[in-house]
Amino acid sequence: MLRNYFIIAWRNIIKNRFYSTINVLGLSAGIAFTLLVAAFVWSQLQVNAHLKNADRQYIIQSKWKNPGMGQELTTIEKLPEALKREYPHLVANYYHWDGVTTNVSKRGKVFREGLQVGDNSFLSTYGFKLLHGDATTALTDPFSAVITAEKAKKYFGRTDVVGETISIENFSGSKHDFMITAVMDDQPANSVITVNEDNANGIFLPFAAAGYLNRQVEGWDKFYLVGYWELQPGVQAAEVDRAMLQLVRAHAPAFAAENLQPYVVSLKEYYLSANDGLIRKMLYALSATAIFILLMAIINFINMAVSRSSSRIREIGIRKVMGGLKQQLIGQFLVESILLVFFAMLLAFFLYVISTPFFNAMLGTELPGLGSFPVYFIVYPLLLTLVIGIMAGIYPAFILSSLKSADAVKGRLASIKENILLRKSFLGFQFVTAAVVLIAAYIINQQMNLFFGRSLGFDKEFVIAAQVPRNWSAEGVERMENIRKRFESMPQVQNISLSYEVPDGKNSGTIDMYNAGADSTSFSTAQTLFTDERYAQTYNIPMAAGVFYTADGFATDPQKVVVNESQAKALGYAQAADAIGRQVRFSGWQSVFTIAGVTKDFHFGSMQQAIQPAAFLQVKLIRVYRYFSFKIKPGSMATSIEAVEKEWAALMPGSAFEYQFMDDRLKLLYKSELRLQKASMAATVLSVIIVLLGVTGLVSLSVQKRTREIGVRKVLGSPVSSIIRLFLKEFLGVMLVACMVACPLAFMMMQKWLNGYAYRIDITVLPFLICIGSLLVITALLIIAQTIRVALANPVKSLKTE
Incomplete structure (x- = not known):
């Protein structure tokens, strides 16, 4: 009996190739995307899980009374x-x-x-x-x-x-x-x-x-x-x-004893919870996206199965007249449905294998191969196949098999209205999901543009940074300054700076700073950056007042400091110009320093946090450095870098010239966000494809069922445009309702996501208009493309259709 079920199921699949193909493609795409995301999530959850005694391994973290006092990652x-x-x-x-x-x-x-x-x-x-x-x-x-x-x-x-x-x-x-x-x-x-x-x-x-x-x-x-x-x-x-x-x-010293509270975090938890749980939030977002994409694909599959089932009413009647039992009909429909899902699952595994390199590049990681998962994981796709197959086949299996033989042979649905409301509800859910994903991807992209745009407060274009060999002595600093001057004379180099930090969020720590005439307890904590006098020019950091250490052509005084606007205000100066020439001290230092300049505030770290007070100290004073930052003149970047590399080899033989563009260094700050952005773009494309596949199948079925009606309408004088509007009305109404539901959902979701950033875009009506409008236009064009052929056909042929 089971063999017979498979034979008949295969014949029906072959007979309805178009609908079977659409069903299998849509479902396999959804399953494949879910498998890829699940593999990524699983791999991220395995971080630290393979360590010896992993459940007892912990990392020490530092909680300071003022976050600027020290790093959370390091300890005493x-x-x-x-x-x-x-x-x-x-x-x-x-x-x-x-x-x-x-x-x-x-x-x-x-x-x-x-x-x-x-x-x-x-x-x-x-x-x-x-x-x-x-x-x-x-x-x-x-x-x-x-x-x-x-x-x-x-x-x-x-x-x-x-x-x-x-x-x-x-x-x-x-x-x-x-x-x-x-x-x-x-x-x-x-x-x-x-x-x-x-x-x-x-x-x-x-x-x-x-x-x-x-x-x-x-x-x-x-x-x-x-x-x-x-x-x-x-x-x-x-x-x-x-x-x-x-x-x-x-x-510990009094400073630490009074302000530091160490605590431990399990290594199995640390990777997910670090940076305010950034990795965990990303995994939640990706998982939710994958689940909704899978639901879209499942609903699309079920919708097509329900829509196709009504075309098999006569088949059911004949089989019942010939003695077919209800349980046999139920078994037949369930086997057909499960078999289709099984084909979709096999195709999904194939899609997983061929798309893994693309996802590796997109997410910046190595997804595990199919053979890397534990053996028991095979239970999940088998269970998913069975559940989806039963969900899709349950309507024709239990409802249509219960029809009276006489009604079924005549092709009548006496008590069933083809579940139009159910089909439209399913289609509406797909449109809601696609619209939410599309709007979310658009807003994420806008926020990423803010991260990498010109609103950083400095210019990262044409800037590369390379670590230099270290000799942290007066002679070492002098040698680096002489080398810097040699690089400055190159026609390809616009500016060059020697510093300990580049603006990538990793400063050397903090320092307590107070006005020279004030009590040392009235300090403000500032991030410290050790640079030379060319730093502001190289990164095009604008000055709010004064000069960056010294005016051009004058010797640099190591006792001069530069602060940003936030630090000037923390010291009590409402206007940047008021801070120029003021004397300040640093906790633990005997020297008195003079503020030479105040820079405009700029984003040194992630936009998740507000801009922190910052103080620039001369590398000559501390004698620590790590980087040469080169501002390359516009032109052939590859040729310019090659020239710099040759000069580097001549000036610092035996030292590696390994450079990074500032864009690439900044990407490390937003690695999780970039992953989310790329995954959301992939999910957007996939969700739109699944929706369009569903619309294609449903419109084709609707056209097939109403072919004779179209012929009658044409004979009675209906124009082609009227027939096209007939089908547009059927589907675009569902879409409009879905979009009305999707917009507030997308707004609430993205508002919550953006609230995690101190600097963020404002959500305007533009993303909603563009995304909803695009989805409506694409769907309308697809419906028109499918209906125009039958609307232009000879009505005589349409009237002959059974």
Whole structure:
């Protein structure tokens, strides 16, 4: 019997190729998109899940009374070790590290690399798999190094490189060989080797190497290391938080003891909750979008099945007259429906495979292949196939199989009105979803344009940044300034600046600043930026008053400072000009500084936060620097960069010229938003396609059922335009109602999303008019294209149609 069901089902699918194809394509597209999003969500939830004892691994976070006092990500250097020593019943292991970048070379290959300088418990604590080497002894020597397989291939072309050496440059410009003692397998993303999106480490050094690198990292007064703990079984995070607070109050400097409250976050939770839960919010948004796209596809499938079912009434009657049982008819319709869904699921798997590279590029990640999922995951597509098949087949299976034989043979639906209201409700839901997705994508795109537009307060166009070799001494700064002058003389370079920061949201910390004649307790906290006098010119940061350190052609005085408008107001000056020439002090410093200039406020970090007060200090004063920022003259960018690279090699031989456009650095700030933007655009295209497929099928069915009616109307003198309006009226009315529902829904959703940003666009009527108008026009054109053929046909042929 089951074999017979499949044979008849296959014959019906072949007989109605057009409708079957539309149904399968629409459903498979929706399922494929859902699978892709589900794979991405699943991969994001796996971050840190593969660590050894993952449920007990925690990262230390810092909560300051004033967020500007310090970074949330880093902690006091002595805290992890002290807690392990004094509270061994709470902590099983600890790990903390300092991140640096420097030149790494081997056999003429020189690259700028991120190094992680940390405890030798790194490998054993987290259970990272080694391809070569011994985890217990890998980081015991001060000049040993553990590298990933990717770095081994990069420098040596193979992974079996234990015993080989790489040369690492310190911050004084000297180099030393480090022996490779272990090679790690390339790791999936996790918060130990990649603590944030743009900080991926592939070379790991022991903590003892900090001295060689000229990094002063040890002490209760060092707040810039990342710390982790593995808790003892059964220990609660709250117990550790209380113990940390006691240690901070007992050992840390007064500033930290009074203002810092450390706490721990599970590594399985940290990735999702960092940056105000940005990743989690993105996953919720993508998941909701995928679910609605899938619902659209399912509804489209069900709508077509219900619409087609009425054309098989005579078939049902004949089978009942011939002795067909109700349960047999039910089985037949359900098998047909499930078989169609099964074909759609197979096509969806194929679409998943071929579209994975596109989604990888779109989301900036590696989606898992179909073979990467646990075996039990096969249950979900099978269950989905069964549920959708039953949902789509339940109407013809149970309703039409219950018709009286006499009515069915005559093709009459005595008590059933073809469920027009149901079909229109389904179609309306599709239009609502498509309109909401389209409007949301439009508004997200507008907000992203704000992020990368000219409203940043500085000019990022034609600016590239490259890290320079470090020699943090008076001689090192002087050498860099001489090199800067050489670059300035190049015809391709408009401006160049030496600085510790570029405007990408990562400043060196904060400093307490107060007026020289005031009490030191009346300070304001400012972000510190260490730059030379060319910084404002290079980034075209406008001045509100004064000059950026000094006027052109004059020597720069290191005792001059520059502040932004927000900091000038924090110091008590209502007008920027009032701050010029005023003397200020910094907490902990004896020197008195003079404000030389006030810049206009500009966005140094993400627009999620308000612009913070900022103070610019001269690199000559602090003698720290990291970047050359080049403002390239308009023209052939590739030729100009090639010329700069040649000059770089001549002026700084042995140093890697690895540059980034400021646009690319800013993209790291908004990586989650960019993912959401690209995914929403893909969802928009897909939702419109699904709606149009549904309209195509329903209009075709409607035209088929009303062909004779069209012939009668033409014989009675109806013009073609009248017949077209007949079908437009049937569908556009549903669309208009759907759009009236979609607009307030989209407004509320996007208003809530935009409220997460201190700087945001205003929602106007324009996105709604453009999106709704476009959807209406496209649908109307599709309806016209399908109806015009039958409206122009010979009415004699139409009247002969059965």
